[in-house]
Amino acid sequence: MKILRTSFLALLGLAMVATSQAGTYTSSKGVVAPTPAPAPQGGLYFSVAGGALWLDDVSYGPASLDFDTGFSVLGAVGYSFGNGLSVELESGYLGVDSGEGHIRGLGNADVEGEFRQVPIFANALYTVDVTDVVGIYVGGGLGIVWSDTEIDSVGGFHNPTNLGESDEWNFAAQAKAGVSFKVTEAASLNIGYRFFYGQDAVGGLDDSIGHILEGGLTIRF
Numbered sequence: 001m002k003i004l005r006t007s008f009l010a011l012l013g014l015a016m017v018a019t020s021q022a023g024t025y026t027s028s029k030g031v032v033a034p035t036p037a038p039a040p041q042g043g044l045y046f047s048v049a050g051g052a053l054w055l056d057d058v059s060y061g062p063a064s065l066d067f068d069t070g071f072s073v074l075g076a077v078g079y080s081f082g083n084g085l086s087v088e089l090e091s092g093y094l095g096v097d098s099g100e101g102h103i104r105g106l107g108n109a110d111v112e113g114e115f116r117q118v119p120i121f122a123n124a125l126y127t128v129d130v131t132d133v134v135g136i137y138v139g140g141g142l143g144i145v146w147s148d149t150e151i152d153s154v155g156g157f158h159n160p161t162n163l164g165e166s167d168e169w170n171f172a173a174q175a176k177a178g179v180s181f182k183v184t185e186a187a188s189l190n191i192g193y194r195f196f197y198g199q200d201a202v203g204g205l206d207d208s209i210g211h212i213l214e215g216g217l218t219i220r221f
Contacts, residue, residue, distance in 0.1 A: 042082030044221045048075045049190065051214025053094055055115070058206035065111060065202075070096030072194075072212050076123065080220070084128060090121045090141065094196070094210065113151040117198065117208065119172050120144055127180065135180040137192070145172035147201040147208060171199040180218065190216045 053070040071094075078088025094117040125139030148167045178192020191214075198208035 042080045045078050045080060045086070045088075045218055046076070046221075047078070047088075047190070047216055047218040048073075049192075049214045049216030050074070051194075051212045053096065054211045055096055056209040056211075058202045058208075060203075060205040065099050067096045067099040067115065070094065070115075072210075072214065074119075074214075074216075078123070078125075084126050086125045086127070088123045088125065090123055091119060093118055111151060113149070115150075115202065116148045117201065118146040119174070119196070119198070121172070121174060123174075133182045135182070135188075136178075137180060137190075138175075138177045140175040141173070143172050144169050145198040145201055145208070147198060149203045166203045168201075168204060170201045172201070173197045178214075186220045188218045188220075190214075190218060192216075 050071065050073045053072045055067040055070065057064055057066050059065070072092065074090055074092030076088040076090035078086050080086040096115045098113060099111050099115075121141035121143035123139055123141030125137055127135045127137040129135045146167075146169050174194060174196045176192055176194040178190055180188045180190045182188045194210075194212040194214060196208070196210035196212065198210075200206070201208035
């Protein structure tokens, strides 16, 4: 965390220096005068992102579950204030199809089922423009998540009693960071990492902790 904070401050300092140096020009008569500052580019925007999802193992008593790799599709509507700060409302879908279970003393067994989540977040983001094209963003949010756990079979045996299944809303939080590449004045491509947390979101027995590597698109209006 200390390294991340130091790197972020260093990038912010470089951006401020570059901005100050870009604020003057030399006329044909050799007179140095300030150039007009560009107008802040604030306003509404829409973003969409998709990526690979890795959920941490969950456990309850002697039993544990190791998830397979899943996927995420998330979209947000936000407002940029033109000074690097923006706020947004975000939702989407996270899904994992199956995994492997382990019961202490009994060994491993394939678990066939589905784990689905629909989060709703209020986020705050801050973006530093490193160049005219490249920017670095960091942010996070708080919200709620709907989680649905379905277990069809364990070790080839059907789950007739719906053991371990649940359908509920829980508290959720996230943090994300990445790099944006401006392709036009109105559009940017994004590559980033997202950390996701859902409290007691796996069958009401354990927290849902996810890691997402994602790519996306932002459209400014």
